[in-house]
Amino acid sequence: MDASDLMLATLHRRPFSDPGWLFEIKYDGYRCLVRKTGERVDLLSRNGNLMNGSFPEIAEAVAAVPGEFVWDAELTVDDDTGRSSFERLQRRAVTRTPKNVRAAAKSDPARLYVFDALSIEGEDIRDLPLSERKERLRESFEATRTLICASGIVGAGEFVFAEAVKRDLEGMVAKRLDSPYTKGRSRDWLKIKHAGYGRPAALGWGRK
Template sequence: MFYEPMLLETRAEAFDSAAHIYEPKIDGHRLQLHLSGGQVRLFTRHKNDCTRQYPELWNVPTEAEELVLDGEVASVDPETGIFDFERVMERFQLKKADRIHGAAERRPVNFVVFDILQLNGQDLRGLPLMDRKRILADVLRPNEYFTLISFVDGRGRDLFEAISARKWEGIVGKVKGSSYVGRRSPDWLKIIRWEYHDVFIAGYRKSELGWLVYVQEEGRLRPAGIVELGVTIAAARAFYGVSKQLVVGEKGDFVYLEPKIQARVKTRNWTKAGMLRQPAFVEFIL
């Protein structure tokens, strides 16, 4: 039985609270693991079966006969020590069995477990979070493929400062007494470590919102992605009012501009191809 995942609300800044524990936010994709009758099935948060993608997770280090675990499947870049979202997506998108098994040997993923929802037929979701944590620690024996997430008690600002120094994605704050609900809840909060960059807008999509942005590098402008997030109605109105005077051409769905409009964006990090990952508009630079 698939359980609807508990989702996080967003908070802008880290905070301290005696009512919360704080965990690193792992930059991978959500994974729900089901063990029953000696068989493992793996699901994404949208209930897509991805069992075949991760053969290294088929042997769960536990003596339990039946359980459901919630966590994040992740991959760490050995050179930087940073969670690498692109490496996980490369694994997730493989189709052929031989390539999947080869990748599992060369670049195994790690399942970072942060919750247990069911154990030997008993639904644990109604228990307080810290009780579920204790059960999880008793049930799962971490190995090279399975990790229990670490957490700190009450000190959200300290943890956020530590993960920022490592350039990890952010932190998650969870109410100690929270039960597990299959919806978005203020009992679980995410605080993202954003990076801010100044860009030049050099075009836009006609069909839907999307601003082509460039960054300055070694005295030249180069493409850095498309901004689709964070644009308010007022910002869009101001942009399109000015952009009419800067059009230099069109091709297909895109209108190209002289790169004279400058803006600040926030992004989670850079992709390996040098693109801004999920950039969001913050403000114009005047």
Template sequence: MKYDGFRLIARRTADGITLTTKQGSDFSDRYSLIVGAIAKLKVNSICIDGEAMCFTGADQDFDKLWSRKHDDEVRLCAFDLLELNGIDLRGLPLLERKKQLFKVIRRSVGIEFVEHLAGDGPTIFAKACGLGYEGIVSKRADRPYQSGETRIWLKTKNPAHPAMQRVMDAFESERRRAR
């Protein structure tokens, strides 16, 4: 599933805990629930790839996340494990990394495990759209981790999701300013 939040790398080392966005901003002071959950993990060091999310009931709520009024409620939807106790896991297959991630975070409050769904892409996409997700990210279960845009995974966005309207609004705003 593709979540509508802020992409985060959550890292714990001997020096402390950091939450870093895709753009390089440090959100460690914003999301106390995530920082607290990372601190309680029974590990020496860890690096988790995920999405900072806010929810209203079971539904994703980007406006709530964006408002900053609910920073203490923001959870990490964790979809990959890049490092554990000093061991770089990026070379392992996705399913092996997710298996280890689940073992480490399964009882955490503030970190949600994002399962890998195997099956027919169009069927999963239709179901994701019906449930209100931003779309899906299709990854090969047997492949190592690769950051950035790559040919081994595919992002498919829900055209009816509010995130698409935000993109269109921003594009239109830029177009008007350019005139």
């Protein structure tokens, strides 16, 4: 499995509520396919670029999780209030020399919000419904300050979107609970953007 296997959300105009859907905050970061095979960890951007060198603390945290797996996640750098800062993330992404990377990891630590799993312990679970994949994911690792299991809220999409707007976040993603994980753009995942949200243009590794 590689970055070309990522499932992508379709843009949707308005927030909605539905008991058959899960609603998650849309984090402002880099989409990341996380692979752990044996002792090897790969953090792959949506464009397929390896991000381990710029975010070694994430690679180390993933390496500490037992077992083998493939995760779908969002890599972010948060500001002092806990809000994702795309500007700080971009600065981390273009930092290359080991000395500067170590300093940047201390001043602007990255986080990985893990929201789905494609494989756990060698078992391809993409055909399972989202609700079961989420359960398997929650059971597979202990959340830390660096690795966060993104859970979401079932049914209450309008509430989640209102919270995103109130906190000046990018928006939300709605996901059908009974949907399998499928490659490419899908209407089983819908992204609803906060129109008033603004940030610098994306550089480097690509977006959702």
